[in-house]
Amino acid sequence: MVSYMALSKGDFVLVEYNVRVKDTNTLLDTTDAELAKKENIYEADRVYGPTLLIIGRGWLNENVEEELLKHDVGSEVEVELPPEKAFGERSPDKIKTFSLREFQKRGYSINVGDVVEIGGARGVVKSISGGRVTIDFNHPLAGKTLVYKVKIVKRLENTIEKIKTLSSRYLKIPSEEIEVSLNEAEKKLFVTIPGKYLSKKDISYSKIALAADIMELFKDTVSSIVFQEVVSRS
The missing domain is CATH 3.10.50.40 (Chitinase A; domain 3)
Structure with a gap:
């Protein structure tokens, strides 16, 4: 059964x-x-x-x-x-009109289709006519x-497998290229990635976010994290 x-x-x-x-x-x-x-x-x-x-x-x-x-x-x-x-x-209240002159005074050149951010809200420029700019702040x-x-x-189910897969998600590196090991006595976690990813965009920020999540999710298992990069002779 x-x-x-x-x-x-x-x-x-x-x-x-x-x-x-x-x-x-x-x-x-x-x-x-x-x-x-x-x-x-x-x-x-x-x-x-x-x-x-x-x-x-x-x-x-x-x-x-x-x-x-x-x-x-x-x-x-x-x-x-x-x-x-x-x-x-969709809400008509999220479609706003602004003066084109205000954008020009700030040195912004905008076109229909551009994504702009105003007051923390992102919107799409829908039309520019008669000195007015219409922006749609509805989600696409x-x-x-x-x-x-x-x-x-x-x-x-396995802690190492969980951390390895979580690392792949944050670092955007295939899990098979990531090595994870844990010193259980010291609760020290080692996350090792190939050196070719050292220049990967935003890798440092991704590590910080990953570390914070690991420490939250595995607080009874992990108390410190060491990130390592391995550079091999080609």
């Missing part, structure tokens, strides 16, 4: 997923590199393949993760999210129903 054990909050799981806009079938996000290339959303610096979720953190979508709690490893789950559970309804996916297709590939 095969036992069934639904996921729980806090579980570390590997998932594969696709996210599409229901009305247009436009692909927004995927863990499948070939599909991303086919539909022109491929990101060269992204690690494709099964990706880590810590259930309950909302890394994918909190409503989708709530649905995953009803399922076990191996399940393929489809969740349809109406706008109110995705990025909200506001008003859209999204369809998530998720396959639960694996539940991670």
Whole structure:
């Protein structure tokens, strides 16, 4: 008899997923590199393949993760999210008009389609006419129903495997290129990556964020972290 054990909050799981806009079938996000290339959303610096979720953190979508709690490893789950559970309804109140002169006085050259930030809010320039600039601060996916297709590939149980996969997520380095070891007596964790990633954009900030998360998630196991880079003769 095969036992069934639904996921729980806090579980570390590997998932594969696709996210599409229901009305247009436009692909927004995927863990499948070939599909991303086919539909022109491929990101060269992204690690494709099964990706880590810590259930309950909302890394994918909190409503989708709530649905995953009803399922076990191996399940393929489809969740349809109406706008109110995705990025909200479109609001005419979030479409604002500004004087073009104000942008020019600050030395800004703007064009239709540009993304601008005003008062901490990001918006898209929709029109420039008669000395006025119209900016839409609605989220680009506001008003859209999204369809998530998720396959639960694996539940991670081993601490080293969890940290290795978490490191891959933060550092954007394939997990097979990361070495993780733990001195249990000293609670000292070692995370080793190839030297070729030393110049990777924002790697230092990624390490800081990763370290903070490890210290929070594994506070009873890890008290210090050493990051190491190995440079080998080619």
